[in-house]
Amino acid sequence: MINRIPIIKALKHDRWVKPFLKQYRKTLILAIFLGILTFVCGSGLMFCAGFLISKTATRPENILLVYVPIVLTRAFGIARPAVQYFERIVSHNWVLRMTSRFRQKLYDSLERDAALFSSKYQLGDILGLLSDDVSHIQNLYLRSIFPMMVAWGLYAIIVISLGILSPLMGLWMLITFGLMVFTIPIWSVVVNGARQSYEKSVQDKLYVDLTDNVMGVTDWILAGRGQEFLNLHVDSRQKLVEVHQKMKHFERLRNFLMQILFLLIVVSLILWGAARFGGQASQLTNWIAAFVLAVFPLNEALAGLSTAAQETNVYQESLNRLNNLPDPDQKAEQKKINIITPYNLKITNLHYTYPNTKKEVLRGIDLNIHAGEKIALLGQSGAGKSTFASLLRGDRKPTQGQITLNGIETDRFGDQITKYLSVINQKPYLFNTTIANNLRLGNEEATDTELWEVLKRVGLKEMIQALPEKLDTKVEEAGLRFSGGERHRLALARVLLKNTPIVLLDEPTVGLDPLTEQAVINTFIKQLDGKTLIWITHHLQGIE
Template structure:
């Protein structure tokens, strides 16, 4: 479907309010013309000093049109904006709903600032689609028909003159403007979005930028983009000025031509002189409907560019296909992986290449191996962030693909190296794992994770804000909060991906202590670089380039003298 047609479908539910607003907009312009025409008639009539009674109709007309114009204008603004805001909120919800199933796999291609820009600026740009693209031509057409009929009632040539100038201003000038500004709208939308993304990046990376002394360079990039944006805005303003001047010229030519035609008619006695000013000024004021037209194409181009960028995101196929029907209910929580092969994209190399293992319910399995071996990828697959291409993974005897991602994730707790904490209170960050948790459960989980006392020592205890991404907490404290979260969630399967990486050895030992409590009674998969505490594992798999190259218990692997042994020797020099 064409972009504009898809846009129309999105705003279609509001067609009644829009039609009403368009009708009101027409009535506003019509009242303006009526006011101008009756005023002209009244002034011309009054100059002849007739009895006041004869002017009564015109006086009432002026009063009526003066009031109705204001009332219609108010109502038109009210309904047009009401409809527009409804459309905008519908668009935002639509975009967000479409975004959710794409996370996280398909959204990694976009910078976070880029997505923010799309949801804020691009949706905002679509505000124009009805107000400045759809409505003005309709209103202009209605006004033209009405004024043409009115003039033709007096004299057809007057009506034809109006038709000529009106169409020139309403069609030829906009087409000329379009030819001049071709591509500007699209470039503006793109430049603005790049500028936004750059700003968000700069703000998010402030620490790194300052630390590496890159502020100057970053500033230059922002300056370059905003310079480009300003140029484009200047260009649009110039074109806008030119088109306003042309429209004004045509408007005055209309009045002049109508006078030129009508004055001889008065002289020949075919037209009462009292109507002269009325006809000329009425035609003149009908141009109010033409004024917004030259920018229609510009706004159309901007709207279409914005819509295309939104559709580009929402059209991406989710990385995971949901099967219809309810998810199975596993009775046990053993994980079986067989013949698993996976690549992130068709043209990329295999990240997992024939992986087989069984993790019995309640068992403990460790995965070690060099960076890039595919360890975290396995976690991504367990959580159904991506779907695997070959082989199978099953939980309690049911293939993972049979579970909806939401249902599956209920059975799994994850603690990774990068714990995301929201800029909210400690309590809210913990409740994320178990929204219904009671007043007793939070401290119990926190105590087990050995973070309760620290939280108590904070100025506002559990109601202390942790700062954006938890920057007010240390790495160890963040990890302990993550462990407390996992305890609260109380899921039967536990995935730990480098949960203690980045901590100093003492903190690491302490956090490991909490982790071992967390593991009790749960099916656990531990991914780690550090080969400490692995004696307690039932089995260790050594990954290298997507394959399992060694497997066994700690002692056996040490004896074998392979990759595991050399990794261990590197970390534990004698």
Template sequence: MRATDNSSQGWFLPYLKHYFWAFLAAALLGALSIGCAGALLFTSGHLITRSALKPENILMVYVPIVLVRTFGFSKAVIQYLERLVGHDAALRLVSRMRVRLYRAVEPQALMIRSKFRTGDLLGLLAEDIEQLQNIYLKLVLPALSALLIYAAGILALGWMDGTFALLMALYGGFLLFIAPAISLGTSLAKRRTFKQERSKAYQELTDALFGMSDLVLSGRTGHFLSTFTQRHKRAAMVENSLRRNEWRSHWIAQCLVGGGIVIMTVWAGGLVAQNRIEATWLASFALVTFPLLDAFVRAGEAVVHAPEYQDSLRRLKDSEKDTSALAARSDAGQAADDAADTKEEQATAQRLSHGGDLLLNNVSYCYAATQEWSVRNISLHVPQGGKVALLGRSGAGKSTLLNLIQGALQPDEGSVTVAGVPVFTGGAYSSLFAVLNQQPYLFDTTVANNIRLGRPDASLDEVRAVTEQVGLGALIDSLPEGYDTRMQETGLRFSGGERQRIALARILLQNHPIVLLDEPTVGLDPLTEHELMQTMFRVLKGKTLIWITHHLTGMKHMDEVIFMEQGTISMRGSHDELWRDHARYRNLYKLDHPGLEI
């Protein structure tokens, strides 16, 4: 049965707990920095007032002068330490998040195009992780520091005047809690709309980049630019509206800060009138209010962006759906388990390094979104070195079955094993299977490095050997810098058939016992297809081959040919058996250019 999703561990609280003391230290330093700013203005107000009275001796204001300098330097030093500690914890935390995200997405790489749109994936990898960093740096730390200052300030005022402390507690509470909630409520819908428009713009832009040549050839470039510009304008209008709302909220908050300063000044004036404090302290109480209330405002403004963080948290959580327990679990506190799992995977990989019989026993699978069986009751036995072709229309279940075979999906019913070992082991399948698909990706680095992707520690002699096997040795030697020649982006230097041969060389370096061929000849001209197939069957001799294809060229080389329809097997047998017993097969074979058969 399919493994349960083990991604319930969140993306926020576990990391906050793991780095709790670091963030607490940063919050305390932040509160101390605000306190130093308040003490600096408090002392400065007293110093200015005392100096205005023209003291007879400089010693009369010497202590305030020293304190002003002390608090001034202390504020800068403590603020630096607060940012150092806070950013260090946040960056370490984000680093662990990136590892976790990679472990969640990497096992889904085989189906990544079907599970994620490219724009969404780019946003997930880039924007969402950065948003989580901002949760801690721009929301959690300022909020904690403001709460500490709020509590300390109310306690200090309570020591002097309990009634006024209660009034300021309500006033500060409004700034810290009520005003941000009101601002958030009024802008929530607009923020969601802006997020949706920006996400759609990402998707459309990435679609256009990948299909730019088709847009140009079809003359639809102008239409795309017009549509994209309109969407961008709509997003810009929503963003401008949000900025205006933020400006109004900020203006109101500053007015409230001014009101708090007036209230504090009136209260301090009352204390002076009652002879409870000297008149030289009046300016101090007025000035100290500035940094304290400003800290409340900044913390409140950070809360308004909470919905953006929620969306990022939701997408990151969704990225772990249908991921194996090994790939989906959190890093935090799991180092020992990871080491144990790695040893187990290495032992499994060693045991399966020479392959074994591939056995599918009544395998069934359905995608939760559709609630329909994509594959139903499939049984298959392929001995090591056997060759099987899977054919069928698009949507017949071929790709799903291929993903089940290589362990990217776990069956809802039945099992898939190699040499008796289940392939769905959270990563061990990578030592069993090599894949040659329709469009192997070639990186913008040297030819040798692209081939070494199959085995990074391969020597240049080994790279030369496999390129000779796939028939590329003379071509690469003729390049300006030989094996050190750069591929150019996506391998533009080479033709489609040559790119497939480079990918085939990677597979030979991997030397895995089972090779999955996912329509590797699609888009090639008949002659190139014929030559590539000859090369594949020659160099992959002795390996188990599972070949997905839409047409019947090369079926004489296969031990078994399987036709799939609606997730089930509709016809199976060797080429000779199907030719003899099934008129449908004979008709399909005749329609598929039998003259090109090898």
């Protein structure tokens, strides 16, 4: 049964959770110890308080008979919140340290093989990976692993302690608490965990559908399929509601059984106390009250175990998706690629289909682009122009066929492709730093003289010289300080500093007014003279 639990399978070959558990094991052990001690102090407080209340109600012959319970009650009363406070500090420090390293590892993995990742996942999958999966791993640590280990520690203490007092009672606690700690959580994983996993898959599909369809909602409306678009998401939402209702029904049944078991434990402690201390009538109520009240704080530790266990099914899917990513800890040395001029691009029988779809975006494209040529790729919106641009850059891998630069497939270049190919897209991004820093993205070693020279070439020198801080002027977030045409010219200045032999213009003038568009086009054509120029557009402006 245990081996068939999905999370156990996922953890066998895991590279994302187990390494951090091992790396931070000392902090984990301390957090678990403090977590157990918190509940021990809570039970100790209730034990001493129960004994003290019942003892004082019988008018003790001497104050010394209740002095020790008074001291212990105060000690446990102070210790419980203090220990709990330190436990929260240690456990959250443990989780935050691990998840911060985890996020860094995730981003390193995505950065290292962006081409493979973007070819394998759609935008909705990326949102699911970076949003849901990261939070799921954090919850796996904080809401599943830690509470379970604390509960197992308490379970061992209870069974051993009562087993010393009474072997038969220890065996009974082994069975009843075992049902609460192991059996019901495993039942939750098998029954409700499957529903929760299905809920996660439906939620991921909604991510994909919404990101794909909302971005193309205009096409739905123009095609007269607006109601179909709404029905698609209403149906998906209804599936989520139905499975959620089934899960809630199961949870109510499970919680009822947990409370019945807890009631059975309380009743058994009363009967055991009466049998064990029945010969001493004056002490009977004292010990019964002490043992019964001591067990109540444990309910808090055990109540959430089933929920934590069933959620591991969702975590298992996140673990599988993460473990399918490249491992950034394995430092694969990328072979340095050196090619010499002339730089020729060759597209052979190119096909491309987006992951998890059957629609072929590009089909059977053959094209030779020789060094120094200027070509335009013209097509309507949604025809696959931007997809073709991603394939040219090596950001995606063709489903079939290949794109080569001097005989080497572009997706093998990795970051080295920036030595040979630059891109100016629809919305050039400028970072919220100085003009100089934004320009030096093209060439980190560029001097101020070279920056002014390239600004002169793109027609921005006089405008920037008129600014109070000149090259040290902040461009503001996303370059909002400048107009659309000025942002495109700054992007061109970066390309000129990079001085790559091939320049890809992916709809670079979209959103500009006609006069600005023509001026930007003229600047591009003039300044990129002698380079291989690939112009991707959906309208005829500049084609001549």
